[in-house]
Amino acid sequence: MSRIISIHSFRGGTGKSNISANLAALLAIEGRRVGVVDTDIQSPGLHVLFGLDEKQMKLTLNEYLRGECAIEEVAYTLGNGAKHAPGRGKLFDRDIWVIPSSINAGEISAILRHGYDVNRLNEGLQRVRKQLALDYLIIDTHPGLNDETLLSIAFSDVLIVVLRLDQQDFQGTAVAVDIARSLDVPELMLVVNQALSRYDFQQVQQQVTETYNAPVAAVLPLTEDLVELQSSDIFALRSPEHPWSIALRHIATRLLESA
Amino acid sequence: MQNVVHYLKTIPLLQGLPPAAIEALALQVLPHHLDEGDILFRKGASGSSVYMVRSGWVKIVTENASGGELVLNHCGPGEVVGEMALIDREPRSAGVVALGAVDVLELTRDTFLEVLSHQPILALDVMRNFSARLRFATTYIEKAIEWSHRIAEGDYHFAIEQIQSETGIVDRNKADEVRAVELLAAFFNMVEGVRNREETLKQQLRELSIEIDESKRREAFEEVAQSPFFKDLKSSVQKMRQRDSGEEK
Numbered sequence: 021m022s023r024i025i026s027i028h029s030f031r032g033g034t035g036k037s038n039i040s041a042n043l044a045a046l047l048a049i050e051g052r053r054v055g056v057v058d059t060d061i062q063s064p065g066l067h068v069l070f071g072l073d074e075k076q077m078k079l080t081l082n083e084y085l086r087g088e089c090a091i092e093e094v095a096y097t098l099g100n101g102a103k104h105a106p107g108r109g110k111l112f113d114r115d116i117w118v119i120p121s122s123i124n125a126g127e128i129s130a131i132l133r134h135g136y137d138v139n140r141l142n143e144g145l146q147r148v149r150k151q152l153a154l155d156y157l158i159i160d161t162h163p164g165l166n167d168e169t170l171l172s173i174a175f176s177d178v179l180i181v182v183l184r185l186d187q188q189d190f191q192g193t194a195v196a197v198d199i200a201r202s203l204d205v206p207e208l209m210l211v212v213n214q215a216l217s218r219y220d221f222q223q224v225q226q227q228v229t230e231t232y233n234a235p236v237a238a239v240l241p242l243t244e245d246l247v248e249l250q251s252s253d254i255f256a257l258r259s260p261e262h263p264w265s266i267a268l269r270h271i272a273t274r275l276l277e278s279a
Numbered sequence: 280m281q282n283v284v285h286y287l288k289t290i291p292l293l294q295g296l297p298p299a300a301i302e303a304l305a306l307q308v309l310p311h312h313l314d315e316g317d318i319l320f321r322k323g324a325s326g327s328s329v330y331m332v333r334s335g336w337v338k339i340v341t342e343n344a345s346g347g348e349l350v351l352n353h354c355g356p357g358e359v360v361g362e363m364a365l366i367d368r369e370p371r372s373a374g375v376v377a378l379g380a381v382d383v384l385e386l387t388r389d390t391f392l393e394v395l396s397h398q399p400i401l402a403l404d405v406m407r408n409f410s411a412r413l414r415f416a417t418t419y420i421e422k423a424i425e426w427s428h429r430i431a432e433g434d435y436h437f438a439i440e441q442i443q444s445e446t447g448i449v450d451r452n453k454a455d456e457v458r459a460v461e462l463l464a465a466f467f468n469m470v471e472g473v474r475n476r477e478e479t480l481k482q483q484l485r486e487l488s489i490e491i492d493e494s495k496r497r498e499a500f501e502e503v504a505q506s507p508f509f510k511d512l513k514s515s516v517q518k519m520r521q522r523d524s525g526e527e528k
């Protein structure tokens with residue numbers, strides 16, 4: 021049975037998309053069958069990390085949600101396009117599928133205006149797990165606690181809440197943790213991202229663990245090289261020896277072990 | 280005249296010279312008066328005289344990397360400036376400027392060597408004097424290197440203890456040792472400074488206080504939890520989990 025892993029944060033810009041894509045890549049490199057889906061319909065970003073050609077993305081999660089196609093049709097393999105970047109090039113022959121959201125502004129505003137049936141999202145996710153015989157389905161969510169995000173959280177086997185060392189993130193994370201507990205999510209992990217080097221990461225890990233009474237799977241450093249990459253590649257595969265990548269591998273290992 | 284002889288006897292550099300030699304020197308030294316800001320000699324100038332400060336204070340200056348004035352030391356009554364000119368013929372390694380009204384006595388290399396030539400065995404004494412000062416300086420440089428290593432390794436405690444114990448044994452009546460104390464003090468300040476900076480950094484680390492407003496937290500949670508969507512979701516997910524665990528059994 022595959023496991024659903026949702027990557028969530030209360031506020032935007034914490035690094036969800038980068039963490040989702042990199043975790044998916046690391047699990048695929050380990051030989052697992054991995055799907056990764058962008059449920060951030062309002063501000064999609066996952067496809068950029070995998071270098072999906074926006075012109076080729078004729079069908080997306082949006083079309084599926086509107087009932088215009090099957091979910092399988094919007095699960096893209098990386099193929100030859102992946103070879104153009106040193107990081108994701110390593111995924112060329114791996115079992116990884118990316119389900120992107122539309123970047124078309126009209127599409128986005130239409131779905132925001134009319135809404136969609138969140139149950140259809142759920143059905144699609146369940147179906148794609150079985151059809152592609154996935155070991156892991158990773159969900160990159162929209163920040164905050166809107167309906168599709170609540171749904172992703174509710175059906176997760178593992179919820180990873182990403183936070184920065186910032187008071188607003190601390191407050192928002194507390195609410196996300198409460199929601200996850202109320203929904204009986206089987207496994208909850210926290211990931212601190214963009215941590216300044218002047219902090220003692222071990223101490224941060226301990227402090228955050230105690231605050232939420234939940235395990236901190238990693239403290240990821242603020243990384244200039246990652247910013248410079250502008251989400252154009254999978255950093256953990258491109259610079260595997262970088263501390264950010266090493267820390268991210270700890271999360272992947274943890275997921276592999278708890279499966 | 281007796282004043283000059285008396286004064287010369289207090290100069291460490293000249294100690295070991297017999298009274299007759301000191302008296303001979305006293306006849307040859309040239310007095311100079313400087314007012315505030317007057318330059319005794321500039322860095323890089325050629326010069327073959329040593330100056331002994333009788334009264335007032337001078338500063339020893341060089342330039343820092345950006346061309347500004349960098350004060351290396353202050354010298355007052357009883358101290359000697361430009362003494363290296365007695366042995367080598369290199370340009371002045373630093374400049375000397377009066378900090379107020381200053382009286383100095385000039386002793387030229389020729390005069391000094393002339394006096395020494397009549398006292399051949401004393402040449403050795405003078406050399407011994409110089410080499411002792413050199414050794415003294417070298418010892419401190421070595422210690423300074425060792426402390427620097429310790430500081431670089433973060434062993435501030437050791438460095439501070441060492442510096443304090445060194446300061447304790449220094450003879451404050453000797454000009455060289457006073458300079459050593461100044462070096463020690465500079466080191467001490469540096470170590471303290473570095474340690475404080477590090478403490479501040481650690482402080483900032485401790486300042487990572489995670490404060491959560493519990494009433495806002497509850498409010499935000501309730502707002503979501505009270506929505507019909509959430510209630511629906513919760514009951515369907517409960518059913519799903521019951522079904523899943525049933526399948527596993």
Ligand SMILES: Nc1ncnc2c1ncn2[C@@H]1O[C@H](COP(=O)(O)OP(=O)(O)OP(=O)(O)O)[C@@H](O)[C@H]1O
Nearest residue numbers: 032033034035036037038163214241242243246247
């Ligand atoms: N550890 C890090 N150090 C420095 N920059 C980072 C780090 N992690 C992410 N970023 C940068 O932060 C920005 C946001 O990252 P990302 O898009 O992954 O976050 P997100 O949570 O998905 O954002 P959104 O909420 O907008 O979807 C990007 O520019 C990314 O390069």
Ligand SMILES: [Mg+2]
Nearest residue numbers: 036037060065
């Ligand atoms: Mg994103």
